[in-house]
Amino acid sequence: MTATLDRPTAAATGSVVGAWRAVWLRVEGRWTWYRRHWTASLLASGLQPVLFLAAMGIGFGSQVRPGPLTDGVPYLAYVAPTILVSGLITVGVTEAGLPVLSGFKWKQDYWAVASSPVSSGQLFGAELVWIALRLTFGAAVYLVVAAVAGGWTSAGALLVPPIAILAGVACAAPVMAFAATTKGDGHVFAAVNRFVVMPMTLFAGTFFPVERLPLPVRPLAWISPLWHGNELVRGAALGGLRWWPALGHLAVLVALLVVGIALGRRAFQRRLVV
Structure with missing residues (x-):
């Protein structure tokens, strides 16, 4: 096989270790790097939601009367x-975009992993588990800061944290699949953040009720995973969460995650297995 920049001369050997063992070997490698360089990614790890809380919840919120x-x-x-x-x-989609593409195109460490006893499917699972762990860290920091505030x-x-982590991972999985097909x-990931993630943040019920939007555009908010997550966490945190609507919102997030994993x-297999 002729080597190219995007496809080194490496062939997958297949999985000869247990699935979870393979996943955690990759996660362990990620953690080894992260514990030495965590300050470089502190914003993406946990501070971004905290900064939004300070700006919108405390700053702008001081001018809004309860009603x-x-x-x-x-x-x-x-x-x-x-x-x-x-x-x-936002963090999940960001981590699932360029960093995943880099594993194929620039760092090319995915090719090395795929040439080891770790299969392409296990590699995908490990990357998703690592993103989930990063989100868990951020959620834990946010939970404490919001409580103090x-x-x-x-x-x-x-x-709230487990629901938010589910929503983040559910959005990250299909973006990882898209990144694996990006040449x-x-x-394009800047466009995803600008035209998908940012509009969701602004118009899916994060800062004001969706009912305040014009009726023709409300369905765009209703089909977004962020709206389903927002409905779940707001009902859980403020009370009044009804079981049947909650199960519907939860089913949407789980379905998105399952489809994204598939x-x-x-x-990953199509790009790595040669």
Whole structure:
């Protein structure tokens, strides 16, 4: 086989170790690098949602009076759960974009891993698990900071981090699949953030109710994974979460995750197995 920049001369040997063992070997490698360079990625690791909380919940929120649009609670408590969801989705999509493409195109470490006893599917799973761990770290930091700032009003706030992590991973999985099929220089991921993630953050119920949007554009908010996550965490944190709608929102996020995993494993295999 002739080597190219995007496809080194490496052939996968197949999996000869247990699936979870293979996944954790890759995660261990990620952790070895991260614990030495965590300050370089501190913003993406946990500070981004905290900064949004300070700006919107504390800064802008000090000018908003509690009322019907905030469910009768202070604006800080109204946006604290949803800012975490939008922040983790942003971080998840970012980590699933250029860094994954780099593993194929520039760093090319995916080719080395695929030539080891770790299969392409296990590699995909390991990268997704690592993103989930990064999001978990960010959620833990945010949970404590928001509690100190007074953003939580009930014990239901403990349900906010796992829901937000699910939403972030569910959005990261299909982006990883897309990154595995990308052949260019990755400029498309800037477009994804600008035209998909940012509009979701602004218009999917993070800062104000979707009902305040014009009726013709509301369906665009309803089909976004962020809206489903926002409905879950706000209901959990503020109370009033109804089971049947909650199960529907949860089903959408789980379905997105399952489809993203299926597409991602297939895309990784097609690109790595030679």
